[in-house]
Amino acid sequence: MSAIEVEHISRSYGEVLALDDINFNVEEGELFGLIGPDGAGKSTLFRILTTLLIADKGKARVVGHDVVENYKDIRKKVGYMPGRFSLYQDLSVEENLSFFATIFGTTIKENYDLVKDIYIQIEPFKKRLAGKLSGGMKQKLALCCALIHKPEVLFLDEPTTGVDAVSRKEFWDMLQSLKKKNIAILVSTPYMDEASLCDRIGLIQKGKILKIDKPQQMMNDFKKPLYAIKTNETYNTLQYLRQQDFTESVLPFGEYLHLITRERLNTETIKIHLKQKGFTVSEVKEIKPTVEDIFLDLSDNEESLIK
Amino acid sequence: MNDEKVIQVQDLTKKFGDFTAVDAITFDVYRGEIFGFLGANGAGKTTAMKMLNGLSKPTSGNGTVAGLDVIKQSEKIKERIGYMSQRFSLYEDLTVKENIRFYGGVYGLSKQKIKDKTDQILEELQLTEVASKLVKALPLGWKQRLAFAISMVHDPKIVFLDEPTGGVDPAVRRQFWEAIYEAAKGGSTIFVTTHYMDEAEYCDRVSIMVDGKIEALDTPDNLKAHYNAESMDEVFLKLARN
Numbered sequence: 001m002s003a004i005e006v007e008h009i010s011r012s013y014g015e016v017l018a019l020d021d022i023n024f025n026v027e028e029g030e031l032f033g034l035i036g037p038d039g040a041g042k043s044t045l046f047r048i049l050t051t052l053l054i055a056d057k058g059k060a061r062v063v064g065h066d067v068v069e070n071y072k073d074i075r076k077k078v079g080y081m082p083g084r085f086s087l088y089q090d091l092s093v094e095e096n097l098s099f100f101a102t103i104f105g106t107t108i109k110e111n112y113d114l115v116k117d118i119y120i121q122i123e124p125f126k127k128r129l130a131g132k133l134s135g136g137m138k139q140k141l142a143l144c145c146a147l148i149h150k151p152e153v154l155f156l157d158e159p160t161t162g163v164d165a166v167s168r169k170e171f172w173d174m175l176q177s178l179k180k181k182n183i184a185i186l187v188s189t190p191y192m193d194e195a196s197l198c199d200r201i202g203l204i205q206k207g208k209i210l211k212i213d214k215p216q217q218m219m220n221d222f223k224k225p226l227y228a229i230k231t232n233e234t235y236n237t238l239q240y241l242r243q244q245d246f247t248e249s250v251l252p253f254g255e256y257l258h259l260i261t262r263e264r265l266n267t268e269t270i271k272i273h274l275k276q277k278g279f280t281v282s283e284v285k286e287i288k289p290t291v292e293d294i295f296l297d298l299s300d301n302e303e304s305l306i307k
Numbered sequence: 308m309n310d311e312k313v314i315q316v317q318d319l320t321k322k323f324g325d326f327t328a329v330d331a332i333t334f335d336v337y338r339g340e341i342f343g344f345l346g347a348n349g350a351g352k353t354t355a356m357k358m359l360n361g362l363s364k365p366t367s368g369n370g371t372v373a374g375l376d377v378i379k380q381s382e383k384i385k386e387r388i389g390y391m392s393q394r395f396s397l398y399e400d401l402t403v404k405e406n407i408r409f410y411g412g413v414y415g416l417s418k419q420k421i422k423d424k425t426d427q428i429l430e431e432l433q434l435t436e437v438a439s440k441l442v443k444a445l446p447l448g449w450k451q452r453l454a455f456a457i458s459m460v461h462d463p464k465i466v467f468l469d470e471p472t473g474g475v476d477p478a479v480r481r482q483f484w485e486a487i488y489e490a491a492k493g494g495s496t497i498f499v500t501t502h503y504m505d506e507a508e509y510c511d512r513v514s515i516m517v518d519g520k521i522e523a524l525d526t527p528d529n530l531k532a533h534y535n536a537e538s539m540d541e542v543f544l545k546l547a548r549n
Binding site for chain 2: 037038039134135136158161162163164165166167168169190191192193205234235238251252253254255292295296299
């Protein structure tokens with residue numbers, strides 16, 4: 001039995017098709033990432049799987065229970081951390097945790113082992129009101145509250161959005177240790193760089209899953225010639241390369257430009273070509289794609305404004 | 308970029324009771340520069356931005372933004388700067404044109420000026436065909452660029468962008484940065500915060516705040532060399548993780 005099974009799930013809001021025939025499974029003890037921007041349908045899918053919303057079409061089961069027929073069984077067995085901070089702002093850290101333990105018919109003491117590693121980081125502030133915590137601490141408390149009843153499946157909807165790079169890394173470290181306790185985790189994120197921390201990922205855009213695989217496998221399967229280029233004038237180089245016949249796509253990636261060409265080229269040839277056009281080229285190298293390269297390559301950019 | 312300073316602050320400090328949120332920050336931003344303002348949550352970025360925007364009075368220190376004194380002329384600063392946040396504030400139930408006209412009015416532009424600006428924005432963003440459509444019907448990327456153009460409707464010397472690309476599609480995020488480049492090339496000064504470290508690389512200079520202080524300020528290349536790091540992500544982690 002898989003922890004999560006999703007078959008042909010679709011859901012519309014009025015005329016907007018938020019989810020379009022979604023299919024995937026998450027296995028026990030697996031960390032599965034749904035990677036995609038705002039508006040991709042991630043939260044809608046989370047709400048369906050946590051029994052808060054009913055799909056128009058399709059079936060889904062969580063720990064073997066149907067999300068519509070057996071919704072009550074599911075609610076006891078899953079932990080859910082919604083995208084918006086949803087704890088009681090005017091209760092203290094300790095009171096929040098105790099509240100969530102109580103409504104699930106347990107105590108902090110009973111399941112302390114599961115939350116201990118995370119809780120000790122916020123314990124010095126246990127008397128502080130949740131509303132007065134910093135972003136990183138709120139997130140840790142929310143995770144504790146989602147875990148305190150020892151769920152079999154954990155749903156984390158954009159836990160790291162708006163959180164700084166340091167707190168994001170800490171959060172992912174916590175997820176890795178939870179995985180070892182055999183909890184299946186479905187996590188969504190708009191940050192493509194977090195994808196490589198998942199066992200498997202689904203890339204999602206505009207209600208459709210573009211691809212599902214292990215991140216490393218996805219990168220190995222990418223066959224297009226891809227080059228990273230660094231020059232003294234990134235923006236002008238970008239505009240120049242966009243006009244060239246050999247270019248399939250060219251996009252900025254930090255200090256580099258990532259160029260996908262129609263045919264494989266020699267890195268020296270690219271370098272010489274750019275130098276002849278007056279650019280000062282400091283580096284051209286052929287590279288493996290990042291998940292963001294893959295997402296951009298697969299994604300449908302009909303709303304692109306670039307001519 | 309040239310020598311004209313659009314922001315110039317010395318020892319700018321903000322205290323809330325015993326807590327020093329911003330601790331004597333000193334820096335300059337030059338005209339036409341894309342200036343990245345980074346820091347972990349709680350490092351004091353928002354408080355510092357509020358002082359620069361005229362929304363919060365510094366406890367001590369001094370400085371100017373767009374030529375105006377941050378202490379004595381904070382009201383005037385609001386008129387001279389542009390501001391756009393992640394939850395940009397276009398009116399969804401007004402048309403593209405009406406939004407431009409509304410903000411032109413808020414900033415006190417003349418009727419003629421509003422008309423000229425409307426034509427200019429519609430043409431530059433290629434929105435002429437959808438000028439009479441409601442904003443809510445536009446794709447996110449278009450809305451975002453419209454919001455950016457509107458934040459500059461009154462030709463401010465500097466525009467503050469507070470996490471403008473959070474959660475945005477990677478393709479749209481890149482288009483937005485192209486719009487930023489274009490604006491900077493045209494002489495606008497851009498002050499931008501972001502949690503995406505690859506975007507930090509797009510800035511001319513980057514400052515990193517840690518515990519209320521500016522711990523580092525330089526070009527991305529110099530910062531990487533100085534901290535012996537491969538990427539800005541690494542620089543940020545070295546500085547902010549303590």
